[in-house]
């Protein structure tokens with residue numbers, strides 16, 4: 001039997017000239033290129049103005065890393081949600097809620113038990129309580145079909161109110177030496193919070209890149225219809241995503257309390273936009289379907305370097321908003337161009 | 346390609362007198378249809394004749410109100426599309442619903458991803474297996490893939506329809522339901538899909554092919570089943586009928 005068409009090679013339409021390949025590669029690595037550019041700029045500035053190094057100073061490097069911890073933790077969960085085509089606006093105040101609960105939990109437990117188990121009790125309380133708004137987000141979005149933007153905006157308000165109510169409008173100091181060590185101690189010379197965050201981000205990278213859960217997250221973001229037809233339970237997957245996002249925010253809150261030895265409802269208030277910006281700068285599309293943990297790490301570092309670097313070179317701190325804003329806009333423009341060129345994540 | 350397998354005596358799929366009612370609409374009023382291995386049956390009829398409803402009952406989307414469906418001579422009742430797929434019935438749709446950001450292999454395995462153990466302990470996606478399965482499967486459809494990691498969104502409509510068909514083949518579907526698989530495609534791409542249907546036939550699978558295009562139907566089908574307002578209007582072997590006769594069956598005389 002003759003075929004109606006000759007055999008053919010599946011060629012992707014984007015395999016054009018080498019220039020467009022290079023451009024696509026650059027677009028994909030844009031967060032790392034931004035980071036490199038920023039480091040070079042600050043390095044030159046530091047050498048010229050102070051005769052000192054910016055990036056080869058372990059003090060600066062560690063400060064940036066510690067600085068990047070909280071926004072990165074929020075951004076890790078947000079990466080999953082955004083890849084799946086959603087958004088979680090409540091992470092900042094889930095972080096605040098977790099910070100307050102873990103401080104209060106450790107304090108209450110501290111009157112019944114030694115410091116170490118009391119710290120663990122506080123951490124467990126903070127993480128578990130943060131799962132509640134996460135579960136509600138997932139339920140609103142998957143069962144009641146509330147758009148993610150609206151559902152999590154509502155939860156932003158609820159978590160904010162509850163966190164301030166619990167903290168009675170002030171910060172909650174922690175009197176637990178182990179908790180303080182968790183936030184300010186070192187292992188092998190590295191800040192403990194940075195080590196914990198690196199381990200956690202490796203776990204998240206594994207989940208997104210190497211498991212079915214990660215694979216289904218990409219599929220849901222690309223085409224919910226395709227995911228449903230492949231037998232993926234999209235509702236259940238969505239609920240897991242918002243739980244994961246809340247858990248990341250909860251961990252951010254716990255580490256905040258550890259670092260400042262106090263829980264504060266406003267702990268994550270300025271971090272929501274930074275975390276979404278980190279994900280977008282890292283190469284994820286707000287339309288869903290693309291993004292990586294490695295990109296988000298680069299995006300978080302870009303923001304941390306901008307913020308720390310501008311302080312370092314003694315520029316008015318308000319310039320950081322301008323700089324981060326410009327980087328976000330450039331990233332989105334690159335993303336759009338990349339789509340037109342037919343590039344992938 | 347090898348010789349077309351002769352039609353076994355027992356049909357793989359046998360639909361007997363199925364009824365389906367949606368509120369006041371009687372979408373199917375007792376329709377019967379059989380499908381043999383290596384056979385392509387075209388399902389034709391005007392809009393609203395009940396073609397899609399019939400395929401959805403076969404693929405487990407809707408239960409039948411009355412009548413029965415048997416697979417290999419055994420009566421089956423699928424509660425979900427997954428159950429039908431487990432039994433070897435796959436559906437190809439016109440809207441090319443694939444995860445555009447994932448590779449061919451990842452789409453073939455979507456929802457059933459193979460895992461391996463990295464360093465003997467850590468379970469990770471077996472991308473090598475997905476890629477090699479993609480290569481082999483697409484080769485069986487006479488497509489030779491040069492970049493196995495490219496997302497399917499970069500391929501043309503016909504190539505993506507080939508990926509959807511490849512998915513059905515990999516999971517060894519014996520009954521493939523195609524609901525207007527060429528409707529979203531340009532003419533050259535439509536021809537590719539028709540040649541894919543011929544490959545499926547040569548592999549001994551049964552295909553039910555819904556199309557509005559009589560030329561396509563006459564090019565690939567062995568038999569044509571015409572529905573009209575939920576009832577069987579007629580059934581003909583392709584060699585023994587004409588376009589005119591089929592059109593008359595469709596619109597009624």
Ligand SMILES: Nc1ncnc2c1ncn2[C@@H]1O[C@H](COP(=O)(O)OP(=O)(O)O)[C@@H](O)[C@H]1O
Nearest residue numbers: 367370372390391392393394395396397398399
């Ligand atoms: N889910 C549904 N709910 C109500 N009516 C439906 C549904 N699906 C199909 N119908 C009706 O059943 C009839 C047959 O539809 P369909 O099977 O889609 O026809 P075809 O695919 O031949 O164009 C039509 O009158 C249609 O309006």
Ligand SMILES: [Mg+2]
Nearest residue numbers: 396397398524
């Ligand atoms: Mg139809």
